[in-house]
Amino acid sequence: MAAPESLVYERPESFTDTPTHYCPGCTHGVAHRLVAEVLEEMGVTNRTIGVAPVGCAVFAYNYFDTDFVEAPHGRAPAMATGVKRVLPDRVVFTYQGDGDLASIGMGEIVHAAARGENITVIFINNANFGMTGGQMAPTTLPGMKTTSSPNGRDVESQGYPIRMSEMISTLDGVGYCVRRSLHDPKNIRLAKKAIRMAFETQVRGLGFSMVELLSTCPTNWGMTPVNSLKFVEEHMVPAYPLGDYKVSEAIKQVKI
């Protein structure tokens, strides 16, 4: 006789049935799932508007069962500002890569944060421009080889990595700004909690919220998925320390 089945895992309802286009082992998919779970748990799917970036997540709008718009490269925080200012009772989030957010969109992200826009930003730091084939990003580690730093990022001529969470957390408009990693189940669970807190910050009107997620890009890093998770743990985490960079007092009191 067959053992009684118990369902332990299924697609969140905030997800569509469309299979994602991400490479095997890429943590973009993990990050998507966490956001979808949080939207569903908070019961806000039908009043959420997502803003997709230009980057590997350009088709994010195919996967979330919410309204979605697609921004020009780097401009998602400005577009989200436009949406949120005219629809203040909706939940608005951007999902952006490190090229999108920390390179071409540096102006937009800093000012959205400084204005304290009540939006949530999911920031995927995978230390390169994934979509265009693995060029150097502002977040590429010193010495890290990319297609545009073929001998490894030379800080003398190519500058130093930018630590976005540290920078953004200095701004008074920010209610919540933390860095998490997606390299193992424990960290993934912590990441989900952080994403929840970021959205809680928004629905409570406590200002700008951002979760930076250290992510993998096995394809462009030229590593197996498992080795890229190790790379995050061994090389990314030391360069980009995990932690709470800014958590407003009101959010500290929230118990989920």
Place this chain on the structure above:
Amino acid sequence: MAKELWKGNEAIAEAAVRAGLQAYFGYPITPQTEILEYLSRRMPELGRAFVQAESELGAINMVYGAACAGVRVMSTSSSPGVSLMMEGLSYIAGTEVPAVLVNVMRGGPGLGNIAPSQADYNQAVHGGGHGDYPRIVLAPASVQEAIDMMGLSFDLAEKYRMISMMILDGSVGQMMEPAEMPEMKPIVERNWDWATNGALNRERRILSSIYIEPAAEEVANLRLANRWKEVQANEVRYKEYFLDDAEIVVVGFGTAGRVSLSAVRAARAQGIKVGLLRPITVSPFPYEVIDQLTGQAKAFLVVEMNMGQMLSDVRLAVRGRVPVEFHGRPGGMVPFPDEILHEVQRMNGANLSVHADPINSWLARMAEVK
């Protein structure tokens, strides 16, 4: 309502408010800044959205977001700022959402100066952002016309789901004239069936300018082109002055058209059969009316505050059948009626050639002046 004295820029701002403007995003730049300043007070007072953006890049993408949400939204800028907005305009056009943009043009290229100019005609009408996309462009010549065009701009943008631009030179923005404001219109919840405002009790929606399959992008391009045919058939607007028996037809938009009218009146007083066509919509351009005028006119004179940009459109309509001459004042200069009168007198009865390049002969005449 009675006439009041209004400064062009402030009149534009108030007219937009009265037309139901729900959100404004902008960045300071002369000679447009009074619009932003006026709305920084007026919009919050009415509980409507106002953000001074970090740049014109920020501003146009805020416009893009609010346009996707389905509200009446506008930005305003001047030439260098509008250049920065071109990326956003292309995305807005590709997403087929309505938005209104005002360009209070100044002298260029580059930082140029802050004097009145019409040098962004090509950028507005023909060029600008990447990709194939049409857009409506209105060109007021007075404060009253600018006021009247504000409501029209929103209506057209929404009717055709496309960008509606208003281009005026700095002098219209800066001058004070008696003008009449329309009544305050209430904000209308439009509930567009395309707006991304939260999928409450309906299927979710996506707004994007992406068509990853070229065949689908071709379909989208053709859809825009067909919509544009409708705009061309229904929305061409222009003003005619003394054209009934005109043998010389002056064509000028905005301030150049307004100054030309003084010259045309003076020439009429001297018995010269001259008239003026002043396009109100420079896009869609009044090709047909110029085509028809070519049957009666012996020559055209195009007057612009640039190096001859609308001239190309006039020549396209005239198709070499009669001579087209040009008089321009670029760089932030405004022509005097006397200069234009002088051109009309020169052309009257002269043996002009259809083969002469109007810009070359104008440059030669300019060299004599200097």
